Amino acid sequence: MLWFLVSLWVKFMKIIVFENLKKIAKAALFILLFILLYTSSREVLRDKSESEALGRIFTMPDESYDVVLAGPSHIQYGIQPKILADEYGIKACNTATAAQSMPTTYYVVKEMVERHSPDIVVVDLFCLFYPDNYFTPTRFHQAIDNFPLGKTKTEAILDLVPQGESEFFANYMLYHGRWKSLTRYDYTVQQEFDETSQILEVTTPFENDFVPLDENVTGNIPSVPLEYLEKLVTLCKETETELILTVIPYRADVDNNGVTGAYQQSLYNSVKVLAETWGVEYINLLHHLDEIGFDFQTDMAEFSHLNVSGSEKVSRIWGKLLNDRLEN
């Protein structure tokens, strides 16, 4: 067998390399040009609307961050890394993307932990209620497309995509259709990474009548989100990273796509119980609204997300909290 392979190799070298050097050079030039055009056009065509921040974060040099914020849009618009940096000197990044499920969050945190070895990871729990079969290709693209091609990305795709994995490895398949909607912004290389960009400037006033669910009322967390939450806890323990599980304020008494606010809150209460057994910190800000000085009249963009004012209040609370943890 070995002899066969060696003879094959020799044959290849003889025929392909030594006798065709000029042709090989031409082919190499063509391949080089193709790669150049392919990567440039891929960058132009890539969707940059939602997850520019995450893409930038993954391209930052290793060990850039002390704190990693992860989860869905609640934390994406809820905590501003720039406030943490400017007012508290904390090097933090926000890796959240819209409707980021717990399994996706696990892989985002895994990549970040391996790359940046942060001291603290803060994960928002809003998406815990997602059912076991939840998978939205667009939402997964918004997170996974920003991953550098490597072990974690491969593992995440193979693990989480029910079918059609190829479009996540080669996202040109999806984004080539954007040729019709390209703007000047798509052709411009962004030199500066604006960490304050993920804010919502609109305000929807709500009455200050929110009463959180009794913390003794617990619910059954769907098995897949729970499984990945447990994996997240294990990952953080193994890498000696402090994990803080949190709930960013929102109108948790309003139904969301047929899921009641009470059910969502019951899941947070279940995590509280589990967190104690895991030895993980759990901070549900729905129970600390007065301490934050939160005002539903002025601090919500809509029922689910904070606006600028709300995110500034929450960011400052987290600034103090993280400062204490990092100093200790």
Place this chain on the structure above:
Amino acid sequence: MLFNSLEFLIFFPVVTLLYFAIPHKVRYIWLLVASYFFYMCWNPKYALLMAFSTLSTYAAGVLIDKSSKTLHKKLWVALSFTINIAILFFFKYFDFAIDNLNAVLSLGGFELVNPAFDVILPVGISFYTFQALGYTVDVYRKDIKAEKNVLRYALFVSFFPQLVAGPIERSGNLIKQLRERHYFNTKRVANGMMLMLWGFFEKLVIADRAAYVVDTVYNNYTQHTGLTLALATVLFAFQIYCDFASYSDIARGAAQVMGFDLMKNFETPYFAKSVSEFWRRWHISLSTWFRDYLYIPLGGNRRGRARKYFNLFVVFLLSGLWHGASWNYVIWGALNGFYQIVGDMTKGIRRKISNKLQLDREVFSNKLMKVIVTFVLINFSWIFFRAESFTAAMTIVKNMFSEFNLWILTDGTLFTLGLDAKDMFVLLLSLAVLLIVSIMKYKGVMIRDTLAKQGIWFRYLVYLAGIFAVLIFGIYGPTYDASQFIYFQF
């Protein structure tokens, strides 16, 4: 496995590289393994059917070769045809036959037949069955010697580039090539890849884009009238041409990369000046199959006019039926047969009229008029091919002439038919490219050879422009449910 899938983009280079890396003696075995893998990616069970068809026609070939008596030879041919046509009938026409039987029974008030199973049409069955049966006749006619090596013969039947949508190769052309030694030749590889690239352009940029308009209009044909239906029908003509020609081009290109020359399946068919010429340029491998193995054995044009027309009509009825188990296809075939019979019957009169009017038949304008008339006739027949039923086709024809709504070209209606203005522009631009390439082919310009003589910067520019035109403007990937090549269902 579809040609326009990521799997094929991995499969083909791997198969080709290994093909050239391994010793000549075992290359055909490697191709056979690859071909069966290619087929089994669709449905592994149906590979057994192909293997059975292969073995039965192989055995028939050997037995015909060994038989000294003509009667015995005829018996083996008949047996081979009976077995394979029976398989084809069962898998392709069983449901159609039952439906028609039930329609007849219901007229007489009899109990209807309800089969206890569903028959799934195996991909490419019409293609490989015809190819294998063609081989049987070739051996019988002593055009070729029976292939003794069963694996090589199995490769002839299953050769993956042309397995599921043709061209339907002739044994005389392909089997001898399977015995030859093929060396890696950069010029031939580049040529083959260019042909594949052109095929991908036809399929992904033109055919699948035109399909949006065609599907939008034909799936809601009662909502459309006049020019909208005419436009969708013309676009269907380009869709089906680009769809089918693309498959043939990719198949021929892939085979060429590995050193094989498959027969041409299309020769600018829409430039034909008569329907009979159209059929000499469209799906050539099937038309010539019917000519060689059905029309000529029926007597062709040697037994008088009436018999010639009868033969012609039978061939086109069966050709229609070959395309699908539906009356639509039968009517489409019959219409094409009818065109040719009428064309032949009126040939003398038309010539006399043009002589009387002193028309110069060789001037461009007259040739163009013939091309346009032929194109219109063929388009009319495509309505029956594309419509979901005969009633739908008749409604489309009626509605097409119910209104002369020229305003759809200017009031924005055009961009509500499945493609927006930008996509419509790309479609028109790509059709213009198709037209230019077709004119060059028609004029006998060897495009790939001409390109190969150009400077490296120009060649690379053209290659890369082609690749990125397909990558960017192609209809593929998750935003689009990649449609099957239309001819797979046949």
